[in-house]
Amino acid sequence: MMSLLTVEGLCAGYGELPVLHEVSLHVAEGEIVAIVGANGAGKSTLLSAIAGLLRPTAGRISFRGADITGRAAHRGPGAGLAMVPEGGKLFPFLTVEDNLLLGGYTNEDAKARAARLDEAMDTFPILRERRGQLAGKLSGGERQMCAVARAMMSRPALMMLDEPSVGLSPLMVERIFSVVETLVRREKLTVLLVEQNVGEALELADRAYVLDHGAIVLGGPAAELRRDARIRETYMGL
Amino acid sequence: MGTLLSVLLSGLLLGGLYSLVAIGLNLIFGVIRVVNFAQGEFVMLGMYATFVAYNLLHIDPYLAILLVFPLLFVFGILVQRFILQRLQNEPMMQVFATFGLLMLLQNLVLAVTGGAAYSIRTPLSSMAIAVGPVQVSVPRVIALAAVTAVALILQWGLRNTMTGKAVRAVAQDRRAARLMGIDVERTYMLTFGVGAGLAGMAGALLTPIFTLSPQIGGNFILAAFAVVVLGGLGSVPGAYIGGFLIGMTEALAGYYLDPSLKQAAWFAIFIIMLIVRPTGLFGLAGAEEVGLRVQE
Numbered sequence: 001m002m003s004l005l006t007v008e009g010l011c012a013g014y015g016e017l018p019v020l021h022e023v024s025l026h027v028a029e030g031e032i033v034a035i036v037g038a039n040g041a042g043k044s045t046l047l048s049a050i051a052g053l054l055r056p057t058a059g060r061i062s063f064r065g066a067d068i069t070g071r072a073a074h075r076g077p078g079a080g081l082a083m084v085p086e087g088g089k090l091f092p093f094l095t096v097e098d099n100l101l102l103g104g105y106t107n108e109d110a111k112a113r114a115a116r117l118d119e120a121m122d123t124f125p126i127l128r129e130r131r132g133q134l135a136g137k138l139s140g141g142e143r144q145m146c147a148v149a150r151a152m153m154s155r156p157a158l159m160m161l162d163e164p165s166v167g168l169s170p171l172m173v174e175r176i177f178s179v180v181e182t183l184v185r186r187e188k189l190t191v192l193l194v195e196q197n198v199g200e201a202l203e204l205a206d207r208a209y210v211l212d213h214g215a216i217v218l219g220g221p222a223a224e225l226r227r228d229a230r231i232r233e234t235y236m237g238l
Numbered sequence: 239m240g241t242l243l244s245v246l247l248s249g250l251l252l253g254g255l256y257s258l259v260a261i262g263l264n265l266i267f268g269v270i271r272v273v274n275f276a277q278g279e280f281v282m283l284g285m286y287a288t289f290v291a292y293n294l295l296h297i298d299p300y301l302a303i304l305l306v307f308p309l310l311f312v313f314g315i316l317v318q319r320f321i322l323q324r325l326q327n328e329p330m331m332q333v334f335a336t337f338g339l340l341m342l343l344q345n346l347v348l349a350v351t352g353g354a355a356y357s358i359r360t361p362l363s364s365m366a367i368a369v370g371p372v373q374v375s376v377p378r379v380i381a382l383a384a385v386t387a388v389a390l391i392l393q394w395g396l397r398n399t400m401t402g403k404a405v406r407a408v409a410q411d412r413r414a415a416r417l418m419g420i421d422v423e424r425t426y427m428l429t430f431g432v433g434a435g436l437a438g439m440a441g442a443l444l445t446p447i448f449t450l451s452p453q454i455g456g457n458f459i460l461a462a463f464a465v466v467v468l469g470g471l472g473s474v475p476g477a478y479i480g481g482f483l484i485g486m487t488e489a490l491a492g493y494y495l496d497p498s499l500k501q502a503a504w505f506a507i508f509i510i511m512l513i514v515r516p517t518g519l520f521g522l523a524g525a526e527e528v529g530l531r532v533q534e
Contacts, residue, residue, distance in 0.1 A: 077419035
């Protein structure tokens, strides 16, 4: 399988504070890869660096064979890289529909964008009901669905999800994850997700990496990691 | 009765002028979160540009809008790109920079003109029409019509075009906007450019009414700040309607209280508003944090 995303020796941080230490990972086409770890392990920093929101201090990121290290974040969606930030980060004073349309901002063709909007609302019927409402008025689960749908508007090859389960009920987490699985199958989507909810993430993912204090300490097929005694003890409380 | 009508009409027309200056100021504040102290000086530049166009190229002040708007638009883009963007991470410094720009532009124009007072007299500028028993000046009516058109077009564009939606997205969450593929820095340049262009347009519309001076921006900018606070930070309709409220207050206080108290009256409202309802009449809670608002 072809590698869609490759990260080699990535270092990044905030100002003088280094967070990531030579992180290397790869994501193949069609995979769901999870990065799990405790709060503050550097998971969100890693996604930010890949998305271009944060400039790495060392290392290399390549996506679809092109070097995208330090590329401006706004060039991501047009190139097939979309991200769902933690908490969804919808535009609270725009309607659900406008939020979704902005997900397709890089698509110049208004007709194609409208068709895509229709598809998104077929995938998430609740968003069709709420299309005229302000996004800030959505419930937590609806907000996360809207954020996923918004990211899908640009027809990404890779969707990165930052802590999609935060603040959601277990039932809602299952629903969101099952939609992600559907999208992977239907749209040939590849997913890189970051999760604190290690149990759920390892259920969904094909492969996973464990990030600890800014470094990858473990990696492998999710099924194997689920059985790993260290992981069960440290992250799943079993 | 005729007196009250006359006072209200003059307040309405004055309010139109205030709205005109306030809309650009509020657009810039709402999106970029920069209080542009030099906005009044952009108006002043617009007035001088109109004056030059009239005297050298014999272009009517109203036609000069087609020249002055693009001129100030480009000027605004340059200010945003080469001054404010460099201070992106230091909001206080941005405010000081716009204040520095205010001083610079005033003194530059003072040096060039030597402080001479210029004015334009066109056939339209001294014309008046009768509204019942009251005579109203035609240039003020034109300014009122223009600001109404600007408010409607701006509001429509922000609500219905993709660029408008992108501008609002940037105002609400610039990080998330980047993730949508929106070039935030370019959006800022566009917004500051339009804000400055609107100031230039205001200048062209004010030229037939007022005598030019390098300090004239100050006459409008204080009122414009009051308008913005009253109407709601970042709200286009708020700036529009707020202008009329301030204009009416000034006219009523000037006639019924004392002419010297007319500005004190809206300053009092300004301060009371800041204390009682800092979000303004049309702002929602947290607008000073969230920025540009378009009522849905």
